[in-house]
């Protein structure tokens with residue numbers, strides 16, 4: 001027994017190193033990594049450009065402080081603004097921190113408009129993190145249980161339900177923002193309809209609300225566009241990033257545009273580590289490789305290959321409810337809880353995840369190749385068939 005706090009039901013495996021979409025455990029067994037550390041290792045493992053960037057930056061300077069100018073942070077903010085269409089960026093270290101910044105920004109915006117008790121509309125099945133405010137915004141009672149009192153100021157509606165949001169608009173004068181994932185990750189790979197996204201943008205404009213997109217999981221190229229909201233062509237007022245942004249080096253970001261930009265001044269928010277030179281260098285290389293190597297197109301192509309390959313291999317199998325997703329964010333919903341598939345995958349040399357009890361979730365690196373995709377289908381389809389007794 002170690003002294004690590006027991007917050008994860010850990011699988012009995014540890015990895016010593018990796019290469020591309022493959023990981024090797026401490027006994028030398030190889031695993032195809034179809035999860036990439038939950039959408040984190042964008043460039044796969046041991047990517048030569050990222051390794052070089054980190055080594056070079058480590059030999060220059062790792063950390064200075066946000067008390068000083070950080071040129072790499074300025075460069076990354078320019079790059080993020082260019083690919084996102086947003087105006088300015090606050091840097092932090094994780095997804096929940098990015099969302100904390102977004103929630104504070106929305107409240108600050110509300111107070112400036114004379115709303116003393118600002119409220120944010122959030123979605124059922126949403127996941128926004130595990131700090132107190134983001135846990136309160138999360139739509140999962142199990143995750144919240146035992147941590148009450150939750151932070152107030154959140155109003156929940158069903159996903160993809162514009163009428164429910166309109167209904168709240170009719171009687172709640174405290175609403176200042178709507179926060180959602182354009183593709184829900186932890187909730188089971190649910191996609192916001194493109195028309196819902198556009199109508200929601202219009203409603204937010206009409207009401208003067210901020211549209212906050214949590215892109216922590218679906219952002220940074222994973223769905224085939226830089227950000228999930230770009231599939232419908234809407235531009236949010238606030239967008240949050242983390243997971244895949246540094247390809248494994250922790251970094252988060254809260255982006256603001258239009259009426260959400262220019263709100264915070266010195267003293268309103270901060271982070272000791274946020275946007276340090278090492279993290280920004282890793283993120284810049286991640287963005288550069290996505291662009292240079294056509295990884296957004298790769299996500300579309302290989303994602304389609306995985307979905308159609310699985311659809312073919314699982315055709316007619318009773319118990320497969322739906323195979324869905326965007327790019328390399330894929331869910332296979334079964335008709336029953338299927339958590340044990342994770343351990344069976346491990347035996348078969350395959351790293352997958354199950355979320356929302358019944359949804360097999362695949363989040364491979366954006367460098368996942370066609371050969372990797374064939375291997376994934378060849379390993380996963382029989383596991384699901386056997387599990388379902390087909």
Ligand SMILES: *Cc1c(COP(=O)(O)O)cnc(C)c1O
Pocket residue numbers: 093094095096097099127128129130181185186214215216217218242243
């Ligand atoms: C993972 C995740 C978070 C939380 O990120 P952490 O880095 O674990 O704090 C927030 N929102 C979404 C959509 C996520 O997938």
